[in-house]
Amino acid sequence: MADNKLPLRSVFAPVRALFVGDASAGILLILVAAAAMLAANSTLAGEYDALFNNTFAWYPHEKLKSLHYVINDGLMAIFFFVVGLEVKREVVCGQLATPEQRRLPVLAAVAGMLVPAAVYLVIAGGEPQLIRGWAIPAATDIAFAMGVLGLLGSRVPASLRLFLLTVAIVDDIGAVLVIAIFYSEIGSQELMWIVASLVVLGGMIAMNRAQVSRTWPYIVAALLLWVCVLSSGVHATIAGVAAALTIPMHRKDGNSLLEKLEHGLAPWSAYAIVPIFGFANAGVNLSGIGMDKMLDPLPLAVAAGLVVGKQLGIFSCIFIAAKIGFAKPPKGASWTEIWGISILCGIGFTMSLFIGELAFPGYRLLIDEAKIGILAGSVISAVLGYVVLRLTTTHPNDRTAESDPA
Structure with a gap:
């Protein structure tokens, strides 16, 4: 039996153990996406839409007025909290801890965000209302990719x-920054909430230092931070990342609070929160959408950003x-194999x-068209990547000693 005083990261390797060599999280997402599409295009389409988009009879906040809002602004804050925990652990003592370890994943992740954005703008940038979607093909889904x-x-x-995992981690950092900078709406009346958020965040940092x-205390403070950020105009999920970065990694009895929280929350994030989000957001009613619409700019x-831009940016x-x-x-x-x-x-x-x-926001047709592009690009990338790797890799028992490709 393992010594229960061993650090949790050495026993469980929290997030990595969920994904590396385990297709279950990725397969679950595939099934969830398929179920959402079936529900949105069946006799249950009305019920599916009403479930997520009907306004509650009573709600405590304008941004929590429907189940769709609760999932995207509430549950997903927990997902981003887990992402933040993973990022901090990897930067402090994991695969991003040294400049040498960070160099290639950071460079590849940046290229893997900029080139897809450029491909998107080349195709859709001629229409001003579509420019805001430039970041849509810039992110990699860690569970789906590791599932394949x-x-x-x-x-x-x-x-x-390991390379795919570290690129996805850096990619997550980039996506969080993009959301915070480009997709937050801050007015003068929200400034007091930003100040309140900074005060709460400062308190969490002080608890860490102490x-x-x-x-x-961290859970209570994180919930308070989420409420403040929710009201500030900055997207509420940013509170999850900010709170996670204040969770301490100093050890007591061999385990840190960060590792305990990561291990406890990672399964809930991978196998409950993300699938719920996927089911709520992946459904697109295709009635009236012909093949001509599939070739619309958006x-x-x-x-194209996902299929062409990602591989071109990262491989190059x-x-x-x-x-x-x-x-x-x-x-x-x-x-x-690197290409795959x-x-x-x-x-x-x-x-x-x-x-x-x-x-x-508010443009349902554009959101649905973006979803079609996301689903199509993701499926093509998954199938093409699987085929390339399946045809070019060998079982380790059959693999002869290989030198580095360089």
Whole structure:
């Protein structure tokens, strides 16, 4: 039996254990997306729409007036809290802890956000109302992508699994910054709430510095921070990330509070919150939408950004960095395998759906068109990436010693 005083990260490897080599979270998302599409295009379409979009008889806040709002502004704050915990742990003592470890994933993630955005703008930028959607194809869905890798079993080198995970972590950081900077609406009357948010956040930082290790003070403060941010014009999910960064990593009895929270919340995030979000947001009623609509600038731009932009940006970045000696590519992986991983980064389900909702508030047709592009681009990337990796990788028992692709 393992010593219960061992750090939780060494026993459970919290988030990584959920995804690496395990297809279950990704398969669940696929099933949820399919169920949402079936519900939105069946005799239950009216009930599906009413369930999420009908206004409650009573609600405590304008941004909590329907189940859709509660999921996107409430439950997803927990998802972002888990993301923040993962990011902090990786930066402090994980795969992003040193400049050498950060160099290639950060560079690849940045290229993997900028190039899809550029592809989107080339196709859709001619229409001013569509420009706000530039960030939709910029995000990678970690659960979906790692789920596809899980279907391949041990064929894919461990270095590539780790690379995809670290790129997705950096990608999440970038997506959070994009939401905070470009998709928050702050007016003069919201400034007091921003000040209140900063005061609460300062209190949480003070608790960290004082080495407060009890859970409940942080939970109470995080809820208060969420209420303040919800009212501030900054998207409420940012409170989740900000709160997570204040959770202490100093150890008591071998385990840190951050690791305990991450281990406790990660399964709920991966297997409950994200699927609920997916079911609430992936359903698109296709009645009246023909193939001609599929080629409209918005869905075409989103799909092209995910399928073409992601792989072009990430693969080119790795190749150039290796050739000029700036960073080494993943060890033991061929260039075709690296290309396959780059394609999988075009799976943009969860974060892309989230940004799509923020990009076109109140424009249901544009949101639905963005969803079509997201679903199409993600499915194409998943299938193409799987095929490339399935045809170019071998079982480790059959794999001969390979040198680095550089």
